[in-house]
Amino acid sequence: MATLATTEQDFSRLPEMPEEVFTAPLRRPDHLGEDWLEPKQTVYTPEEHAIWDELFARQMEVLPGRAASAFMAGLEKLDLGKGGVPDFATMSADLDALTGWSVVPVPMLIPDHVFFWHLANRRFPAGNFIRTRETFDYIQEPDVFHDVFGHVPMLTDPTFADYMQEYGKAGWKAMRYNRLKALGALYWYTVEFGLIQEADGIKAYGAGILSGPTEVVYASEAKSPNRIMLNVDRVMRTDYVISDLQPTYFVIESFEDLYRQTVERDFDRLYRNLPPAFTYANSAVIDVDNVLNRGTQEYLLRGGRGSGARPV
Ligand SMILES: [Fe+2]
Numbered sequence: 638m639a640t641l642a643t644t645e646q647d648f649s650r651l652p653e654m655p656e657e658v659f660t661a662p663l664r665r666p667d668h669l670g671e672d673w674l675e676p677k678q679t680v681y682t683p684e685e686h687a688i689w690d691e692l693f694a695r696q697m698e699v700l701p702g703r704a705a706s707a708f709m710a711g712l713e714k715l716d717l718g719k720g721g722v723p724d725f726a727t728m729s730a731d732l733d734a735l736t737g738w739s740v741v742p743v744p745m746l747i748p749d750h751v752f753f754w755h756l757a758n759r760r761f762p763a764g765n766f767i768r769t770r771e772t773f774d775y776i777q778e779p780d781v782f783h784d785v786f787g788h789v790p791m792l793t794d795p796t797f798a799d800y801m802q803e804y805g806k807a808g809w810k811a812m813r814y815n816r817l818k819a820l821g822a823l824y825w826y827t828v829e830f831g832l833i834q835e836a837d838g839i840k841a842y843g844a845g846i847l848s849g850p851t852e853v854v855y856a857s858e859a860k861s862p863n864r865i866m867l868n869v870d871r872v873m874r875t876d877y878v879i880s881d882l883q884p885t886y887f888v889i890e891s892f893e894d895l896y897r898q899t900v901e902r903d904f905d906r907l908y909r910n911l912p913p914a915f916t917y918a919n920s921a922v923i924d925v926d927n928v929l930n931r932g933t934q935e936y937l938l939r940g941g942r943g944s945g946a947r948p949v
Contacts, residue, residue, distance in 0.1 A: 646809050648757040654750040658815050663748050673751050675742040678725045679765045686721035688767055692782050693718055695850055703857045705833050705842035707797065707892070711790025722767060722781055728789065736798035740789055746778060749808065749817055756805025761792060775849070777880065787844030788828070796892040797842070801828070803900045814908035818915070819873040826872045827895060832856060832864065832888045839864065839888060839929070855882050855948040861936035863920070864888055866927035869898050870907060876915040881942045884920035888929055 646652075651671055654660065665673060681689075697718070700709065715731050717723055729739035741755065742765040755762050763784035768776045776783075791797045804824065811820040829845035839857060846852045856862065867887040878884070889895045917923060920934055939946035 646806070648754070648806055648809075651754050652750045652809055652812065654748065655812055655815070658812050658817060660749045660817065661746070663746065666744055669744070671751075672755075673743055673747040673762070675744055675765050678742045681722045681767065685767045688770070688773070689722045689782060690720060692768075692773070693786065696786065696847070696853075699850055699853045700847065703841060703853050704847055705791075705840040706835060707794040708790045708840075708842055708847060711793035714793045715790065717786060717790065723785055725763070728785070732789065732792060735793050736795055738792045738798055738801075740785065750812065753805045753808025753812075756801055757808070758805075759798070759802050761788060761801075763789070783844065783848040787848030791828075791842060791844070794892060796896055800892065800896050800899065803896075804828070807899075807904065810904060811908070814905075815913070816873075816908045816911055818913070819908070819911050822873050822875055822877055822915070823869065823899065825877045826875070826887045827867070827889070827899075830856070830877075830883050830886060831867075831895075832886045833892075834888055834890055851948055852882055855936075856886055859936065859949055860930075860933045861949055862886055862930075862934075863922055863932040864929040865922070866890075866929065867895065867898065868925065868927070869902070871917070871923070871925060873907070873911060874916040875921070876917065876919045878919055882936060882948055884932065884934060884937050885922075 669675070712718065714735060715723070715728055717728075725740045725742060729741075732738045732740065736759075738759045738761060740763050741760045743762040744765055747762055752762060761784075764778070764780045766780055767782060768780045792801065807820060808817075811817050827843065829843045831841070831843040832839050833842050841847055841853060841856050846856045862883060863885040865885060865887055867889050872887055875885070920932075920937055922928060922931055936946050936948055
């Protein structure tokens with residue numbers, strides 16, 4: 638059966654990025670090889686460890702009751718709150734024993750094809766650097782706090798861990814069809830900003846939500862955003878905003894449901910039918926949507942982050 642990933646590929650080798658596929662132009666620092674990995678993790682200063690501890694403590698004020706139980710369990714299993722920026726080697730050994738994943742240091746955002754290659758081999762590339770006091774509340778470039786605190790706990794969940802690997806493998810096929818934008822939207826609305834239905838309410842499992850204090854509350858409680866059940870075809874046609882709170886969140890029933898909807902379906906057919914540009918605005922509600930809450934979009938209508946609108 639054709640699936641999200643392509644079946645006949647050798648995932649052990651770094652894929653070629655076809656020339657016609659657009660990706661952000663990134664210059665590889667001279668000291669790095671083709672894998673873009675730092676030879677080793679940064680040695681952090683006491684001030685940098687203190688920044689991790691403060692960010693960690695701030696999140697723990699808002700996460701209980703709002704973060705997915707798999708995420709909270711992952712934090713415990715990896716003991717990420719023991720103090721200071723976690724050591725990647727220790728964390729990787731623990732993670733390997735649980736789901737066969739490791740965490741590897743990178744200096745900055747890395748090219749899509751290199752990112753896919755690491756994920757396909759169950760390696761999670763994490764930013765080596767940590768934000769400063771000046772960028773404590775918000776940074777665009779993912780740092781070690783976003784990458785490790787936000788993403789790594791979910792990799793302790795066996796089904797989610799498999800989904801992440803399949804997502805990496807899916808990159809090969811998306812590049813062949815020149816549909817990286819669509820695949821990027823799937824990552825955005827699941828891995829970064831996904832919500833899940835649990836017995837006692839809707840919880841966040843996306844790292845973009847879980848690594849900051851504002852969006853955790855907004856995503857689960859605010860009246861502004863839409864909350865719509867995940868439909869992969871629809872999500873892959875939907876634009877997304879990278880520097881503000883999301884106008885729409887997509888909700889899954891379970892990680893098994895996410896896996897089934899994405900991995901076990903015919904992406905060749907989907908890619909052939911997808912237009913190169915997004916069809917739906919990020920605030921749109923459309924006929925096929927299974928809507929849990931239709932948002933007021935008050936936050937967006939008041940101008941969003943730049944205008945100082947309250948995240949209501
Ligand atoms: Fe991320």
